[in-house]
Structures are given as C-alpha cells and as structure tokens.
Amino acid sequence: MSTTSSRSKAYLGGLLLxxxxxxxxxxxxxxxQSTFDTVxxxxxxxxxxxxxxxxAAVVVFIVVGAVLAYTSIRFRRxxxxxxxxxxxxNTPMEIGWTIVPVLLLAVVAVPTVMTxxxxxxxxxxxxxxxxxxxxxxxxxxxxxHPTDPDEQVVTANELHIPVGEVVNIxxxxxxxxxxxxxxxxxxxxxxVPNNSNTIWIQSDEAGEFYGQCxxxxxxxxxxxxxxxVAQPKAxxxxxxxxxxxxxVDAVEPLAAEGQALFEGNVAGCWACHTIxxxxxxxxxxxxxxxxxxxxxxxxxxxxxxxxxxxxxxxxDPCESKPGNTMCTGxxxxxxxxxxxxxxxxxxxxxxxxxxx
Amino acid sequence: MTTISLPIPKRPVHPTGVWSWITTVxxxxxxxxxxxxxxxxxxxxxxxxxxxxxxxAQPGQDLVSxxxxxxxxxxxxxxMIFLAIMPMGAAFFNYIIPxxxxxxxxxxxxxNAFSYWTFLAGALMLNLSWVLGGAxxxxxxxxxxxxxxxxxxxxxxxxxxxxxxxxxxxxxxxAFNFVVTIINMRAPGMLLMRMPLFTWxxxxxxxxxxLAFPVITVALIQLLFDRQFETNFxxxxxxxxxxxxxxxxxxxxHPEVYILILPAMGIVSExxxxxxxxxxxxxxxxxxxxxxxxxxxxxVWSHHMFTVGLGPVANSVFALTTMAIAVPTGVKIFNWIxxxxxxxxxxxxxxxxxxxxxxxxxxxxxxxxxxxxxxxxAQQQDTYFVVAHLHYVLFGGSIMALLAGIxxxxxxxxxxLMNETVGKINFxxxxxAMNITFFPMHFTxxxxxPRRIYTYDSDMGWDLWNAVSSAGAFMLGAGIxxxxxxxxxxxxxxxxxxxxxxxxxxxxxxxxxxxPEYNFEQIPIVQGRDPFWAQKYGGVAMVPVAGGSGEDxxxxxxxxxxxxxxxxxxxxxxxxxSFGVLYINAASWIGVAVAGIGALIxxxxxxxxxxxxxxxxxxxxxx
Numbered sequence: 001m002s003t004t005s006s007r008s009k010a011y012l013g014g015l016l017l018x019x020x021x022x023x024x025x026x027x028x029x030x031x032x033q034s035t036f037d038t039v040x041x042x043x044x045x046x047x048x049x050x051x052x053x054x055x056a057a058v059v060v061f062i063v064v065g066a067v068l069a070y071t072s073i074r075f076r077r078x079x080x081x082x083x084x085x086x087x088x089x090n091t092p093m094e095i096g097w098t099i100v101p102v103l104l105l106a107v108v109a110v111p112t113v114m115t116x117x118x119x120x121x122x123x124x125x126x127x128x129x130x131x132x133x134x135x136x137x138x139x140x141x142x143x144x145h146p147t148d149p150d151e152q153v154v155t156a157n158e159l160h161i162p163v164g165e166v167v168n169i170x171x172x173x174x175x176x177x178x179x180x181x182x183x184x185x186x187x188x189x190x191x192v193p194n195n196s197n198t199i200w201i202q203s204d205e206a207g208e209f210y211g212q213c214x215x216x217x218x219x220x221x222x223x224x225x226x227x228x229v230a231q232p233k234a235x236x237x238x239x240x241x242x243x244x245x246x247x248v249d250a251v252e253p254l255a256a257e258g259q260a261l262f263e264g265n266v267a268g269c270w271a272c273h274t275i276x277x278x279x280x281x282x283x284x285x286x287x288x289x290x291x292x293x294x295x296x297x298x299x300x301x302x303x304x305x306x307x308x309x310x311x312x313x314x315x316d317p318c319e320s321k322p323g324n325t326m327c328t329g330x331x332x333x334x335x336x337x338x339x340x341x342x343x344x345x346x347x348x349x350x351x352x353x354x355x356x
Numbered sequence: 357m358t359t360i361s362l363p364i365p366k367r368p369v370h371p372t373g374v375w376s377w378i379t380t381v382x383x384x385x386x387x388x389x390x391x392x393x394x395x396x397x398x399x400x401x402x403x404x405x406x407x408x409x410x411x412x413a414q415p416g417q418d419l420v421s422x423x424x425x426x427x428x429x430x431x432x433x434x435x436m437i438f439l440a441i442m443p444m445g446a447a448f449f450n451y452i453i454p455x456x457x458x459x460x461x462x463x464x465x466x467x468n469a470f471s472y473w474t475f476l477a478g479a480l481m482l483n484l485s486w487v488l489g490g491a492x493x494x495x496x497x498x499x500x501x502x503x504x505x506x507x508x509x510x511x512x513x514x515x516x517x518x519x520x521x522x523x524x525x526x527x528x529x530x531a532f533n534f535v536v537t538i539i540n541m542r543a544p545g546m547l548l549m550r551m552p553l554f555t556w557x558x559x560x561x562x563x564x565x566x567l568a569f570p571v572i573t574v575a576l577i578q579l580l581f582d583r584q585f586e587t588n589f590x591x592x593x594x595x596x597x598x599x600x601x602x603x604x605x606x607x608x609x610h611p612e613v614y615i616l617i618l619p620a621m622g623i624v625s626e627x628x629x630x631x632x633x634x635x636x637x638x639x640x641x642x643x644x645x646x647x648x649x650x651x652x653x654x655x656v657w658s659h660h661m662f663t664v665g666l667g668p669v670a671n672s673v674f675a676l677t678t679m680a681i682a683v684p685t686g687v688k689i690f691n692w693i694x695x696x697x698x699x700x701x702x703x704x705x706x707x708x709x710x711x712x713x714x715x716x717x718x719x720x721x722x723x724x725x726x727x728x729x730x731x732x733x734a735q736q737q738d739t740y741f742v743v744a745h746l747h748y749v750l751f752g753g754s755i756m757a758l759l760a761g762i763x764x765x766x767x768x769x770x771x772x773l774m775n776e777t778v779g780k781i782n783f784x785x786x787x788x789a790m791n792i793t794f795f796p797m798h799f800t801x802x803x804x805x806p807r808r809i810y811t812y813d814s815d816m817g818w819d820l821w822n823a824v825s826s827a828g829a830f831m832l833g834a835g836i837x838x839x840x841x842x843x844x845x846x847x848x849x850x851x852x853x854x855x856x857x858x859x860x861x862x863x864x865x866x867x868x869x870x871x872p873e874y875n876f877e878q879i880p881i882v883q884g885r886d887p888f889w890a891q892k893y894g895g896v897a898m899v900p901v902a903g904g905s906g907e908d909x910x911x912x913x914x915x916x917x918x919x920x921x922x923x924x925x926x927x928x929x930x931x932x933x934s935f936g937v938l939y940i941n942a943a944s945w946i947g948v949a950v951a952g953i954g955a956l957i958x959x960x961x962x963x964x965x966x967x968x969x970x971x972x973x974x975x976x977x978x979x
Binding site: 043210 | 421422423493494592595596597599634635638639640641663664665668675679680682686687689690691694699700702703715723726728729730732733734735736738739802804805807810811812816817
C-alpha cells in the first residue's frame with residue numbers, strides 16, 4: 001500500500017473495522033498498550049496491514065460460515081430412510097476452491113512483503129542511533145554523548161526520543177532473550193544475546209508511551225517494562241545535555257549520609273550501580289543511576305519514583321520484583337543480619353532523590 | 357544341534373487382572389491404556405490451566421508466586437501437547453487402525469506395549485518434577501539461554517529434557533510400528549487409496565513423527581550436554597547463538613503442530629461422512645491435501661521466529677510459505693462441507709463435536725493466516741492473540757475432534773453408547789465455554805497484553821476480558837468434567853450398543869462391539885472404499901480370505917501374539933536410567949551408577965524380549 005489513494009481507502013476500511021472492533025471489544029482503543037492507537041509510521045503500517053488481512057478473514061469467515069450454517073440446517077436428516085446420492089467428488093469444484101484461496105492469499109501476500117521490507121530498512125540510517133540493552137529484568141539505553149564522541153550517555157527504563165524523527169535502535173541483550181516492544185510506536189523485535197538486531201521507530205505525537213518485554217525471560221518477565229518519552233527536539237536536546245552532565249555530590253546532610261552509605265561497604269550499592277561523577281560508584285550490573293531522580297518510574301517501569309516508591313523498593317525489592325538481582329545478590333537484602341534500618345533507607349532515598 | 361537353555365521365563369498367561377494389563381500386547385487394551393492415561397494427563401493439564409486463569413482473573417493477584425506461575429504454564433503446554441493430545445491420538449491409532457484395515461493386531465505388538473509403558477514413564481518423570489525440586493519453568497519451547505544452568509540452576513529443566521527424550525522414544529517406536537502396520541497389515545484389497553481417512557492421517561502423522569522427533573532429540577541432547585557436561589552449544593558467553601536452539605526447536609515444533617492436528621482431521625473425516633450418509637467428498641484430494649500439509653509443514657518453522665531478526669528476506673519467504681499452507685487446509689474444510697451438502701445429516705453428539713471442530717478450526721485457521729503476515733505479526737507475536745489462535749486450533753481443533761472421536765468410537769470400544777442427552781449438553785457447554793474463554797484473548801492480545809506474564813496492572817485495560825476468559829475457563833472445566841461423568845456412567849450402565857450403531861461405512865463396524873480379542877473371525881477381502889457400507893447397501897459382499905471357514909476351524913487357526921513381561925521391564929530400565937542421567941551433575945558417581953543400572957535392565961529386557969519362547973498356541977490359554 002504505497003500510493004496515497006490506496007492508503008486512504010485502507011484507512012476508510014480500517015475506520016469501519018475499527019469501529020466494529022471497538023463495539024465488539026467494548027474497550028477503549030487508547031489503552032496504554034493498544035495496537036490500534038498508533039502514533040508513528042511503523043505501528044501505523046502494521047495496523048493498516050492488520051486491517052487489510054482482518055477484512056479478508058472476515059469475508060472468508062462470513063462466506064464459509066454461511067455455507068456451513070446453511071448446509072447444517074438445510075440437510076438435516078428428515079427421516080431415517082433418507083438415502084442421499086452417494087456423490088464422490090467434483091473436479092471443477094475442487095480446482096475452484098483451491099484457486100480462489102490462492103488468489104485471496106495473493107491479495108494479502110503482496111502488502112505483507114512490501115510492509116516487511118518497508119519496516120526492516122530504516123528510512124534514515126544516519127539518524128540518531130540509540131543502543132537498547134535487555135537485562136533481567138530492565139532495559140538499559142545508551143545514547144551518543146552530545147559533546148564527546150568517545151563517551152556514551154547511559155540511562156535506564158526511560159527512552160527519550162525527539163518527536164517526528166526517525167530513531168534507529170540497536171537491540172542487544174546481556175543475558176537471555178528479551179523483546180523490545182512499544183505497541184503504539186512499533187511492533188516488537190527481539191533482543192538476542194550474540195545476535196544484535198536493529199529497529200527503527202518514530203513517534204509523530206509527543207507524550208509518554210508504554211513499552212514492555214514480550215519474550216519470556218524468566219521469573220519477573222511480567223515486570224519488565226519501560227517508557228518512551230517523545231518530546232520536541234529542543235526539549236530532547238536539553239534532556240540529553242542534562243543526562244550527559246555528571247552527578248553533583250550530595251550536600252544536604254541526610255543525602256550526604258546516603259551517598260556515604262551508597263559508596264560504602266555497608267550498603268555496597270556502588271558495586272553494581274554507576275553514578276557518573278562518583279569515583280567509587282562504577283558498577284555495571286544494575287541500572288546507571290546518575291540522574292535517577294529525573295525518571296518518572298523506577299524498577300523498570302513498575303514503581304512511581306517518589307519518596308514512598310523509593311522507600312518501598314529499597315526496603316524490600318524482592319516484594320516488588322521477585323528474583324531481581326538486587327534482591328538475590330545484595331547482602332543487605334539476602335542476609336537479614338545486614339538489612340538496612342529505617343534511617344539508612346531514609347538517607348539513601350534522600351541521596352537518590354537528589355540525583356536529578 | 358545342541359540346545360541352548362535360556363534363563364528366560366515362559367510367556368505370561370494372565371487372562372484377567374492387573375498382570376493381564378501389564379503384560380498385554382493386545383492393541384485394543386493398549387489403546388485403552390493410552391486413552392485413560394492421556395485423559396488423566398489432560399485433566400492434570402486442565403487443572404494447571406485453571407490455576408493460570410484463576411491467577412489472571414483479576415489484575416495484581418497473588419494466588420501463586422511468579423516462579424510457580426512460570427512452572428504452571430510450562431507444564432500446561434508440555435502436558436497438553438506431549439501427554440494429552442499426542443497420546444490421545446495414539447489411543448485411537450492403537451484401537452482403531454487395525455480394525456479399520458482388517459488386521460488382528462499391529463505389526464509389532466510387544467513394541468506397541470513398550471511404547472505405552474515408555475510413554476507412561478515419561479509422563480511420570482515429567483510430573484515427578486513437581487515434588488523433586490520444582491517443575492520446568494522455561495516454557496514448553498525452552499528457549500536458550502534461559503534453560504542454561506547459569507539462568508536455570510535447578511533440576512526442572514533436566515526433568516523436562518529427559519522426560520521429552522523418553523516420550524520421544526515412545527513416540528518413535530509407536531510411529532514406526534504404525535507405519536509398518538499400515539503398509540504391511542492391510543487386509544487384501546485394502547489398497548492405499550481405499551484406506552479410511554483416519555488411517556491415512558495416522559500414516560502421515562507417523563511419518564511426520566519419525567522425521568520430526570530426531571531433530572528435537574538432537575537439540576535436547578545438546579542442551580543436556582550443556583547442562584550436565586558444560587558444553588557450549590547454546591551458551592552465548594562462549595560465543596554460541598541461542599537462535600540455533602530456536603531453529604532446531606521449531607523445525608521439530610511446527611511439524612509437531614501437524615502431528616497434533618492431522619489425526620483430528622482424520623477423525624472428523626470419518627465422522628462427517630457417517631453422519632451425513634455420504635462418502636467423503638473428494639477423497640483423493642483430501643488425502644493429497646493431508647500429504648501436502650505434512651510436506652509443507654517443514655517449510656514454515658520460522659514463522660514462530662518473525663521477531664527474532666532473521667531479516668526481511670527470510671521473513672517474507674516464511675510468510676509466503678505459511679500463507680500457502682492455508683490452501684490445502686482450506687481444501688479440507690471445503691470438502692467436509694461438501695460431504696455434508698445434500699447429505700442426510702444426523703446431529704448425534706459425535707457429529708456436533710465434528711461440526712463444532714470445523715467452526716472453531718475456521719477461526720483458528722484465519723487467525724493463523726493473520727499471523728502469517730510477518731509485518732503485522734510484529735504486533736501480535738508473543739501476545740494473547742497468539743494464545744487465542746493456538747487454543748482455537750489445539751482446543752477447538754484437536755480436542756474437539758478427539759472428543760468427537762470418543763463419542764463416535766465409544767460404543768465400539770465399550771459395547772455401550774454414551775448418553776446422547778448428556779452428550780448434547782456436554783457439547784454446547786464445551787463449545788460455548790471454549791469461545792468465552794479464548795475469543796476475548798484476541799482482544800487482550802490486540803490491546804497489548806504479552807503472553808506468559810503472571811500479573812498485570814489494572815490501568816492497562818485488560819481487566820474485563822481477562823475476567824471473562826477466566827469465567828469461561830471454569831465453565832470449560834465443568835464441561836470436561838461433565839464429559840468424564842458421561843463416559844464413566846455410560847461405560848457402566850449405558851445403552852448396549854449394536855455392532856453398527858451409527859450405520860458406519862468402514863470395517864470396524866462390521867465386527868461386534870466390543871470386538872473379540874482376535875478382531876476379525878475371517879479377514880475380509882476389500883473391494884473398494886467404505887467396504888462395510890458397500891456390503892450393506894451396494895450388495896458388494898466382503899469375501900473372507902480363503903482358508904478359514906467353519907466355526908471350529910476358525911478358532912483353531914487364529915494365533916494371536918502372546919503377552920510378555922519384557923516391554924514393561926525395558927521401560928522401567930529407561931525410567932530408572934533417566935534419573936541417573938538427571939542427577940549426574942549433582943552427584944556424578946551415583947548418577948552414573950543409576951544410569952548404568954537402568955541401561956542394564958533395559959538391555960536384559962531387550963535380550964529376553966528377543967529370545968523369549970512362545971507358548972504352545974494350541975494349549976488353550978494363549979488365545
């Protein structure tokens with residue numbers, strides 16, 4: 001469907017089907033992960049293709065179903081002595097109902113192949129390229145540094161993109177297979193260890209969109225989410241500059257205490273988390289927390305990033321996300337003798353809240 | 357000549373009791389064993405499904421932990437595919453095929469018993485994992501590297517690997533047996549193109565099994581070696597590509613889908629002509645479409661991998677081959693409808709289930725074509741839309757047809773009819789509940805709900821349809837229990853069935869219900885398709901094979917295969933040995949010793965099996 005006229009026809013047909021589906025499902029089409037509420041060209045083309053095939057399927061269902069229903073009613077046994085003619089077949093009919101499906105499938109196959117190629121090749125290979133890395137169970141995003149070509153800006157679970165522009169994403173995994181999926185922007189592509197994939201996305205609307213891992217990846221697969229923030233170019237540039245800056249040491253006393261804990265061996269946070277600007281915190285097991293306070297959610301899109309959310313996460317990460325590495329790997333969580341007390345958690349919360 | 361005296365006991369003689377079942381080589385008894393075991397496994401898998409639906413009935417529920425949830429859906433899939441649908445098909449192969457082709461047993465009766473006992477060993481092994489450290493938790497597809505010891509240190513995956521290997525042995529032995537049986541044991545005149553369609557689809561299914569299982573066997577051995585001996589077939593840290601596992605798995609896995617559906621299509625192709633009083637419309641085309649589906653089933657595996665990143669060329673090719681497979685499938689549906697057209701259709705319960713199958717399979721087939729469009733599938737892959745699709749073809753397809761088959765052949769097997777009134781309620785309950793359960797999954801899938809998630813938030817818009825699905829699932833559970841009730845009460849006190857309660861067309865209806873141990877007093881000479889119908893209405897008498905006339909002569913000329921202990925013992929050896937292999941990485945010497953003991957038992961059993969004496973056939977008891 002490359003020409004404008006066929007596309008607009010498809011839209012019209014799509015609209016009709018859309019309303020019938022809306023009627024059928026009774027659900028709002030703007031739910032957070034609805035594949036009908038598309039905001040970019042990739043999901044849009046996938047939706048148009050879906051409507052096209054769905055339309056063909058509905059036609060087939062109605063025709064075959066009508067014949068089946070008619071046959072079932074019309075030819076019911078009237079008397080036990082019914083003796084129907086013992087017909088064995090009819091070659092022209094057999095040929096007919098082999099050829100008609102072939103033609104119908106051709107109608108589906110052509111736009112399918114066209115869309116496969118359209119979506120596989122980025123329309124702008126030189127555009128912004130972000131690395132997305134799947135980890136159990138969160139997403140890491142690595143941007144080219146705005147000023148230093150040798151550096152990357154690393155963040156997690158919140159992908160910022162400039163609105164209306166092509167963004168190329170290299171998909172990787174550090175452990176098992178994950179899948180990168182933002183239903184309103186683009187269908188999924190898997191993140192496979194040792195097999196890098198690429199996907200291109202574009203959002204034509206500013207806003208926050210839901211993403212979720214779609215390939216089963218272990219215990220907390222259900223809780224592996226992320227958000228895409230599509231924002232005007234200027235806002236995006238400002239955000240990237242902000243993220244590129246190193247964190248500033250905490251000054252407020254409670255926060256400073258938190259930083260000391262973070263970088264000390266009692267809590268030991270530094271071993272797994274990087275905070276750019278800190279000499280100690282260079283770990284790469286967990287998410288980069290340099291500007292964690294700037295994110296809307298923590299724990300890969302499942303907990304509000306506020307006082308209460310941080311506190312609950314730091315108190316018992318196993319409760320919020322069973323099996324996660326912090327819960328299973330950090331001494332403060334898997335050894336009751338080393339558990340953090342209320343005051344220590346308050347200090348850590350204060351420190352993290354200051355990393356904006 | 358010197359006589360070598362062998363320390364092998366004589367063949368067992370147990371006409372009744374537990375030992376008669378353990379030592380039986382009668383294809384009918386083995387068929388019943390398969391059927392009963394598979395139904396128990398079906399209830400087990402259904403119970404797991406109820407748990408899953410209870411957990412998902414509302415957002416944010418906490419009935420099971422995520423770990424247990426992952427075990428539940430892994431076991432649900434593995435159980436339903438390998439322990440319920442496949443062996444239910446095997447139950448029908450066993451019971452019906454020799455009757456349909458005019459044979460007195462299968463080609464290798466003791467191998468047949470071995471297949472059953474080995475299947476039972478695999479079923480037990482898989483389910484023992486629940487109490488021996490946790491069930492497998494990586495999905496029935498077991499994608500690498502989630503199955504590696506790094507990401508999955510417990511024994512669940514080892515149980516999964518070894519039980520699938522055991523089940524593979526059982527399936528391969530059975531498949532070879534049925535291929536040989538169908539090729540060699542047909543009554544005179546039962547040409548290939550005169551075979552009943554169920555026999556044809558069994559034949560094709562058995563060939564698929566023989567070709568598909570070696571692939572998964574190799575993949576599972578590699579995985580076993582990765583886990584037990586630290587090889588690196590699927591370990592990314594050592595440079596392996598986990599995509600290799602996916603290719604191996606789905607080259608097996610897609611033919612496996614046809615292994616699950618072709619027997620169902622065969623059953624429906626028996627029931628629809630019978631209850632329409634017409635021969636199958638376009639019989640050669642239906643046979644050919646089955647062959648084409650089986651052949652093309654090998655060219656579509658990567659449609660399970662559209663989002664893996666194989667590139668646009670591979671995705672396009674597999675999209676097109678997948679679409680193409682809809683053509684022979686559609687041809688079958690059109691031929692079933694054409695068989696009913698101008699027929700005299702009687703909606704007994706078996707026919708209701710068969711027509712219900714067509715309706716649901718049309719829906720599942722169409723959603724399958726929707727999935728085949730790789731670009732649009734990028735939105736549906738790994739969502740509940742796939743769950744809807746696969747349950748329409750596996751429940752709406754396979755299970756509906758298997759239930760139809762049970763209603764159809766129940767009188768032949770038990771000598772009693774299943775209750776028709778309960779049967780009709782049973783059908784409508786299952787049919788309606790099935791749609792209430794699985795149709796809404798199309799909506800939740802399109803609304804962005806991924807598969808295999810143990811929980812979801814209430815702000816996603818998935819609450820309503822998940823609640824509906826769960827309610828439907830419990831109705832469906834009730835429908836299956838009603839079926840069980842009908843089967844049990846009918847077997848005990850149902851109306852006594854005549855030899856030919858449905859005015860059947862094929863040979864199994866020409867002998868008493870239940871059939872005598874020797875099936876056919878006289879092997880008939882087959883003159884055409886639907887030989888029993890031709891005898892009843894076309895005046896084409898079935899002439900018995902010369903040489904056995906007169907009551908006394910008949911009884912003294914039928915020599916049936918004799919019972920044997922050894923298939924059972926060989927399976928026990930495999931069962932024990934597998935536990936040894938399973939624990940090699942945990943306790944190497946004990947593991948090796950137990951594996952050795954198991955192998956020894958199996959070897960002794962096979963030795964004894966080959967050399968065991970035959971009792972004097974005319975001493976009376978061995979008949």
